[in-house]
Amino acid sequence: GYDAFLIKPVQQSELLNMILKVTANPSGIGGKAKAVDGTTAPLSGTGRKVLLAEDNAVNRRLAARLLEKRGCAVMPVTNGAEAIELWARENVDLILMDVQMPVVDGLEATRRIREKEEGSGAHVPIIVLTAHAMKGDRERCLEAGADDYLAKPIVPAMLAEVIDRYLASGEAKDDHAESVSVPSPEQPFDPDALLARVEGDRTLVGEMVSLLDGEAPAL
Numbered sequence: 001g002y003d004a005f006l007i008k009p010v011q012q013s014e015l016l017n018m019i020l021k022v023t024a025n026p027s028g029i030g031g032k033a034k035a036v037d038g039t040t041a042p043l044s045g046t047g048r049k050v051l052l053a054e055d056n057a058v059n060r061r062l063a064a065r066l067l068e069k070r071g072c073a074v075m076p077v078t079n080g081a082e083a084i085e086l087w088a089r090e091n092v093d094l095i096l097m098d099v100q101m102p103v104v105d106g107l108e109a110t111r112r113i114r115e116k117e118e119g120s121g122a123h124v125p126i127i128v129l130t131a132h133a134m135k136g137d138r139e140r141c142l143e144a145g146a147d148d149y150l151a152k153p154i155v156p157a158m159l160a161e162v163i164d165r166y167l168a169s170g171e172a173k174d175d176h177a178e179s180v181s182v183p184s185p186e187q188p189f190d191p192d193a194l195l196a197r198v199e200g201d202r203t204l205v206g207e208m209v210s211l212l213d214g215e216a217p218a219l
């Protein structure tokens with residue numbers, strides 16, 4: 001009759017995640033939950049369906065986990081064609097769309113979804129994930145019909161900001177954070193920076209390394 005279980009040794013982040021999951025109010029869209037450390041953790045994603053289109057397994061796992069931690073129900077797909085198909089079938093609250101994907105790329109998929117929406121009055125927020133982070137990228141994304149874009153690698157705080165902006169309020173703001181961190185050449189691997197990107201979740205790092213191990217040889 002219990003609602004959840006944890007495997008020992010208990011990880012702080014897993015425990016917090018589990019508590020938030022178990023105590024989450026399913027109808028509490030936009031609600032705030034008190035985190036264990038006393039800070040207010042935004043859970044604006046609670047119960048919202050997020051379609052995640054990303055062909056890279058490592059990025060997909062990272063984005064999915066960060067979204068799940070904010071209460072989102074994540075529907076992952078690996079290319080633009082699958083994204084269009086799933087969007088047509090499901091009532092999706094938000095789409096995170098990678099640009100470079102096989103079969104149909106993210107910008108083309110965005111255009112096709114906007115075409116299909118035309119005349120229906122519907123408008124699903126589409127956030128494009130781009131590895132380019134160059135000038136002109138935002139314009140290309142917006143031209144295709146995206147609402148916003150996030151530069152990869154994904155920064156948890158910026159993803160959270162997008163979730164808050166597009167899921168909690170349901171309305172878009174025009175200001176946009178432009179900060180992109182660049183790895184320092186002196187220290188190509190920075191353990192603190194890595195942990196910051198996964199909100200201290202070492203289990204997630206392990207999963208991502210395993211996924212990379214499986215994918216890298218083929219790449």
Ligand code: MN
Pocket residue numbers: 054055056098099100101
């Ligand atoms: Mn890609």
